[in-house]
Amino acid sequence: xxxxxxxxxxxxxxxxxxxxxxxxxxxxxxxxxxxxxxxxxxxxxxxxxxxxxxxxxxxxxxxxxxxxxxxxxxxxxxxxxxxxxxxxxxxxxxxxxxxxxxxxxxxxxxxxxxxxxxxxxxxxxxxxxxxxxxxxxxxxxxxxxxxxxxxxxxxxxxxxxxxxxxx
Numbered sequence: 001x002x003x004x005x006x007x008x009x010x011x012x013x014x015x016x017x018x019x020x021x022x023x024x025x026x027x028x029x030x031x032x033x034x035x036x037x038x039x040x041x042x043x044x045x046x047x048x049x050x051x052x053x054x055x056x057x058x059x060x061x062x063x064x065x066x067x068x069x070x071x072x073x074x075x076x077x078x079x080x081x082x083x084x085x086x087x088x089x090x091x092x093x094x095x096x097x098x099x100x101x102x103x104x105x106x107x108x109x110x111x112x113x114x115x116x117x118x119x120x121x122x123x124x125x126x127x128x129x130x131x132x133x134x135x136x137x138x139x140x141x142x143x144x145x146x147x148x149x150x151x152x153x154x155x156x157x158x159x160x161x162x163x164x165x166x167x
Contacts, residue, residue, distance in 0.1 A: 038104040087133040097123035
């Protein structure tokens with residue numbers, strides 16, 4: 001008889017790795033000269049899907065703070081909520097404007113965007129704001145990020161090193 005051990009998923013660990021993946025994709029997509037336009041566009045689209053996953057992961061918090069935003073909630077929760085809302089709006093503008101200037105995704109879909117500099121300027125400005133907002137978002141979550149990183153990266157690596165050291 002075979003028994004299998006069912007592991008309980010760890011929400012904090014999943015959230016950490018999702019956040020790390022989003023941040024890495026954001027950094028890589030930040031400068032299309034680094035990856036080329038096609039990778040920039042597809043990576044940005046994948047990052048948008050990851051951000052939506054992140055939002056769904058935190059949906060209960062979003063609903064809870066939305067309900068009590070003007071009532072009983074902490075100033076930190078309100079600040080975080082406002083920054084996150086601005087970040088979501090900005091990322092929506094980045095993605096929409098990015099699609100409107102697309103040189104890889106739209107042609108792949110057989111579509112063309114209207115010519116002109118409006119969308120390119122909007123894309124550039126909203127991308128600049130995204131850098132600022134991701135920095136503020138990261139700063140607001142810094143303590144959680146450091147603690148989660150220590151717990152799920154530093155400690156396991158240290159334990160692994162201690163196990164493989166020769167006495």
